[in-house]
Amino acid sequence: MTRLHxxxxxxxxGALPALAWILPAPAGAAATAAVALVLTLTPGASPxxxxxxxxxxxxxxxxxxxxxxxxxxxxWVFLLLxxxxxxxxxxxxxxxxxxxxFVWLVAALEPARLVEAMVAAGWSASVAYLFAATLTxxxxxxxxxxxxxxxxxxxxxxxxxxxxxxxxxxxxxxxxLVLSALHEVDERALALExxxxxxxxxxxxxxxxxxxxxxxxxxxxxxxACPAALVWRLL
Amino acid sequence: MSIRLxxxxxxxxxxxxxxxxxxxxxxxxxFLDTTGTxxxxxxAGPAVGxxxxxxxxxxxTLRNPTFWPFxxxxxxxxxxxxxAARAGLFRSFRTAVPVGLxxxxxxxxxxxxxxxxxxxxxxxxxxxxxxxLGKALGLPPLGACFFGSxxxxxxxxxxxxxxxxxxxxxxxxxxxxxxxxxxxxxxVA
Numbered sequence: 001m002t003r004l005h006x007x008x009x010x011x012x013x014g015a016l017p018a019l020a021w022i023l024p025a026p027a028g029a030a031a032t033a034a035v036a037l038v039l040t041l042t043p044g045a046s047p048x049x050x051x052x053x054x055x056x057x058x059x060x061x062x063x064x065x066x067x068x069x070x071x072x073x074x075x076w077v078f079l080l081l082x083x084x085x086x087x088x089x090x091x092x093x094x095x096x097x098x099x100x101x102f103v104w105l106v107a108a109l110e111p112a113r114l115v116e117a118m119v120a121a122g123w124s125a126s127v128a129y130l131f132a133a134t135l136t137x138x139x140x141x142x143x144x145x146x147x148x149x150x151x152x153x154x155x156x157x158x159x160x161x162x163x164x165x166x167x168x169x170x171x172x173x174x175x176x177l178v179l180s181a182l183h184e185v186d187e188r189a190l191a192l193e194x195x196x197x198x199x200x201x202x203x204x205x206x207x208x209x210x211x212x213x214x215x216x217x218x219x220x221x222x223x224x225a226c227p228a229a230l231v232w233r234l235l
Numbered sequence: 236m237s238i239r240l241x242x243x244x245x246x247x248x249x250x251x252x253x254x255x256x257x258x259x260x261x262x263x264x265x266f267l268d269t270t271g272t273x274x275x276x277x278x279a280g281p282a283v284g285x286x287x288x289x290x291x292x293x294x295x296t297l298r299n300p301t302f303w304p305f306x307x308x309x310x311x312x313x314x315x316x317x318x319a320a321r322a323g324l325f326r327s328f329r330t331a332v333p334v335g336l337x338x339x340x341x342x343x344x345x346x347x348x349x350x351x352x353x354x355x356x357x358x359x360x361x362x363x364x365x366x367x368l369g370k371a372l373g374l375p376p377l378g379a380c381f382f383g384s385x386x387x388x389x390x391x392x393x394x395x396x397x398x399x400x401x402x403x404x405x406x407x408x409x410x411x412x413x414x415x416x417x418x419x420x421x422x423v424a
Contacts, residue, residue, distance in 0.1 A: 071299070078364075081363065102300035130286070138252045138253055141252075142253045159261040170257060175398075178254075182410070183410070
């Protein structure tokens with residue numbers, strides 16, 4: 001599955017939830033949920049299926065499936081809390097399709113390949129940069145937030161007490177994080193200028209992902225299936 | 236769009252997503268997931284703010300797919316913050332907090348139909364529980380859904396506006412002057 005073109009992976013992950021909401025419930029949503037859950041077991045999304053990894057047996061192959069089920073489970077609980085059983089099943093299957101599709105997508109799609117595919121398809125390098133830079137900046141800033149929290153605790157900051165004291169503590173944690181991130185903007189801009197990245201500019205990729213005709217046709221079929229299903233439902 | 240504004244977008248989006256670590260540390264029922272959108276708008280205008288909101292939603296969707304349909308809320312937040320920045324309402328807490336409270340109402344009104352129609356009001360645990368509370372109080376399903384969204388958004392957006400105001404005032408003037416809207420947002424220019 002990881003060998004599929006990134007646009008194909010995105011199309012599958014987008015079309016399944018769309019069809020889950022368009023097709024009549026619960027049968028339609030049950031079918032799409034089943035497909036999405038099976039996808040989480042495919043090689044690539046679950047590397048352990050091929051015997052790679054430290055855990056023995058078939059368990060590593062279920063890592064992505066387990067992540068999808070654990071993410072979807074709270075929705076089922078809250079749906080049951082708020083709705084009757086038929087509504088819970090209908091909405092729950094749709095949400096399960098959405099969750100499983102995206103969990104599978106995250107496991108199967110490498111951000112670097114997506115950027116290569118976007119640039120190869122003629123997208124602006126700036127758009128590709130936005131997503132790639134955000135994905136790399138989030139864990140970096142989260143780690144910095146942890147360090148700031150530890151440093152402020154060493155200085156006597158207490159995250160306990162009433163709402164007012166907690167809000168003061170939040171300000172003491174958030175302000176250094178945001179200000180330090182904003183001070184990096186100039187450095188990043190300089191680095192981008194040095195590398196010749198300007199808004200609207202197109203680049204040539206060194207290794208664009210292979211995009212066979214069959215996959216392109218399959219993407220169109222999937223994309224057209226969604227409006228076709230919608231028309232069928234409305235008529 | 237200049238390179239500096241382009242570089243601001245992923246930083247602002249990452250701020251929105253990383254602030255959850257700070258919120259977890261003080262155990263407050265807040266999201267602060269529109270902080271980057273409001274900050275980017277106040278610094279650089281609506282186009283940068285909307286782009287930040289869309290990128291934030293897209294990246295957040297990889298963590299929790301239910302965030303994607305709410306991208307429209309990020310766009311509305313950016314447009315609203317632009318109006319606040321044009322009027323210089325980030326000049327003090329006294330002006331920023333009421334504007335944030337009003338945004339909480341607007342965000343709740345915007346997100347309620349999405350939450351109700353797409354997810355049956357079960358987007359996050361906190362909202363689902365307050366929706367259940369609204370239902371227990373005898374509200375109709377859509378009213379209970381609005382109640383859940385309102386309770387979570389009302390305080391969250393006020394705190395977000397206060398935080399962005401703090402950041403804008405803490406920025407050195409030289410740094411703030413490099414962004415086209417920053418000084419106007421705090422009522423200096």
